[in-house]
Each structure stands twice: as structure tokens, then as C-alpha cells.
Amino acid sequence: MTTGLWWLVGRIGTGGRGVSVAGPLALVLVAALWTLTMILGWALIYCPHLPGGFSYSSDLDPTQRAGFLDALYLSAVTVATLGFGDIVPADGWLRIVVPLEALIGFALLTAVVSWISQVYPAVTRRRTLALRLSALRRAGRPADRFGPTMTSSLLTSLATDVIQVRVDLTQHAEAYYFHDAEDEMSLAAMVDYAADLAVQGQTSPSVEVRAGAALLGRALEDLTTVLNREFLRLDTDDATTILHAYAADRVRRLS
Incomplete structure (x- = not known):
């Protein structure tokens, strides 16, 4: 459902406003589907x-309350744990099944x-990772501003993120x-800079920086694998192709 909604929003071309509600709306639709099912x-x-x-309670006529609509009403009241008491189970096995649905409804919530x-x-x-990368890009090349130890720590921290x-x-x-x-909050728009940092770090004379860059590069490769597979x-x-496709799938929907 989530993938289908994302595809539909992209095809309709509703712009940033439509895309911004795709994720939250998908959560609501999935939860509603679980409940309705x-x-x-x-x-x-x-x-x-x-x-x-x-x-049945005294004010209800059982012969008029035997349709599927009444079964839906009973099921909805039970799963919501409202317990109105106007229709209650009488058979022994139903007296077990109906409370079981109420328990499952509570678990579903x-x-x-x-x-x-x-x-x-x-x-x-x-988004926090994207903002970190945006701030680093504006601050300039880490190797030119920080020492090897701080640069290595920075690259390792980015790899962890x-x-x-x-x-x-x-x-x-x-x-x-x-x-x-915003692009600054979009990892798809900022991930290329992370890849640049990994490449730049590989040319550093410091072993620590090269190790941190290698770790960041490997983390990015694993991320691209998940992005492509899922x-x-x-x-x-x-x-590189996967990262560009990721950016295209995300950033192009801003317009």
C-alpha cells in the first residue's frame, strides 16, 4: 500500500504538498486496513x-438483527472493546471467541x-544525517579545517549514522x-557529498583518516544495496548510479 501510494502521488504530479502527506497517509491507510480486515x-x-x-437486550428484536450488517456491528464493537452489551454471546464457544477478539483488538491498537x-x-x-552533511559542506573540506584525528572521528561518526x-x-x-x-533535510540530496568525503579521505596521508574514509565508503555501499534491493x-x-537514482526518486518530487 505504501509503495503504491508513493507511485500514485508521483504519477499524479501533485508536487511537494501531495508528496509530503504520502508517508503519514500510508500509515493511516495501513492501520485502517488492518482494522477493517x-x-x-x-x-x-x-x-x-x-x-x-x-x-439480545429487551429492546431489540432478534429476528430483525440477524444480518451481516449486525455481524459487522458486533465485530466492530468488540474489536473496539466498547462492550455495549446489547448483543452478547450465548453459546459456550462464542463466549470464548468474542472476548478473544477484544483482546486482539487491544493488541492491534x-x-x-x-x-x-x-x-x-x-x-x-x-534528516539529522542530511543536516549534518549540509553543515559540513558549507563549512568546507574537513581535511583543510581539522586535524587527522578529528577528521577520522568525523568520518567514523558519519559512517555510523x-x-x-x-x-x-x-x-x-x-x-x-x-x-x-527541503534539500538540506534530504539525505538523497546530500548523500553525494558523503561519497565525496569518502573518496577524498582515501587520498589522505593519515592512516586514521583513510581508515575512517574506508568505513564511510563501505557504509555507503551497504546503504545503496538496501536502497536498490528494497x-x-x-x-x-x-x-554511483544507485545514489543518483535515489536522488532522482526523492528530490524530483519537490517540483
Whole structure:
């Protein structure tokens, strides 16, 4: 659903405003699909046993409450743990099944909240890395401003952040579809500079700097592998081509 929505927004060409809601809207749609599927599935279980398997309150006529719509109502009330009590299970096995749906509904709510609370930190970490790279690019070449030890530490820190982004994309692929409003906050727009830092560091006379640059270069290669395998699906293993395709897929949607 998330990939399809991202593709649809790109085809419609709604610009930055449309792209900016693609990620959050996808979360809402997926959560809604989970909920609706559960409600529908349990309604199909209840429907054949209405009205005989259930007891009704005195103001309800059981003969008028035996359709699929009533099964949907019962399932929705149960999964939401509202417990109105106007329709309650009477058969022994239904008295076990109905509370089970309520427990699963509570677990579903907890899962949705936990899922969403994990996606946004992943998006924040990616944007933070982009802002770091933007600040470094404006500050000038690290080797010209810092000593070998600080430059090595900087490259290693950037490599760690790149690895974290790779882990986030693996565990929370939906974070990829969250739009970055500005180029400075877009890793797709800034990742080329990280690659330049890795290349520049390889020519340093300092062993420490070369080691940090090698680590950053390897982290970027691993990131491109995940980007290509999970999202871009290009018929190439060239890291530069993949990074350019990543930038094209993300940055072009600003216009």
C-alpha cells in the first residue's frame, strides 16, 4: 500500500504538498486496513450464528438483527472493546471467541501505536544525517579545517549514522516514503557529498583518516544495496548510479 501510494502521488504530479502527506497517509491507510480486515473476518465468523448463538437486550428484536450488517456491528464493537452489551454471546464457544477478539483488538491498537512511534524516529535520524552533511559542506573540506584525528572521528561518526539509516530502512521500510521538505533535510540530496568525503579521505596521508574514509565508503555501499534491493530495483550494482537514482526518486518530487 505504501509503495503504491508513493507511485500514485508521483504519477499524479501533485508536487511537494501531495508528496509530503504520502508517508503519514500510508500509515493511516495501513492501520485502517488492518482494522477493517479484522472486523470483516470476525463478522464472517459471527454471521452464521446470528441470532441463535447470541442473546439480545429487551429492546431489540432478534429476528430483525440477524444480518451481516449486525455481524459487522458486533465485530466492530468488540474489536473496539466498547462492550455495549446489547448483543452478547450465548453459546459456550462464542463466549470464548468474542472476548478473544477484544483482546486482539487491544493488541492491534498497541501494535499500531508502537509502529508509528518507531517510524518517526527513523525519519528524524535520516534528516539529522542530511543536516549534518549540509553543515559540513558549507563549512568546507574537513581535511583543510581539522586535524587527522578529528577528521577520522568525523568520518567514523558519519559512517555510523549511515549504518543507522540502513538499519532503519531495513526495519522500517515505510520511513523511505516520508518526504523531506527541503534539500538540506534530504539525505538523497546530500548523500553525494558523503561519497565525496569518502573518496577524498582515501587520498589522505593519515592512516586514521583513510581508515575512517574506508568505513564511510563501505557504509555507503551497504546503504545503496538496501536502497536498490528494497526500493529502486535497478538492474545495476554501481553505487554511483544507485545514489543518483535515489536522488532522482526523492528530490524530483519537490517540483
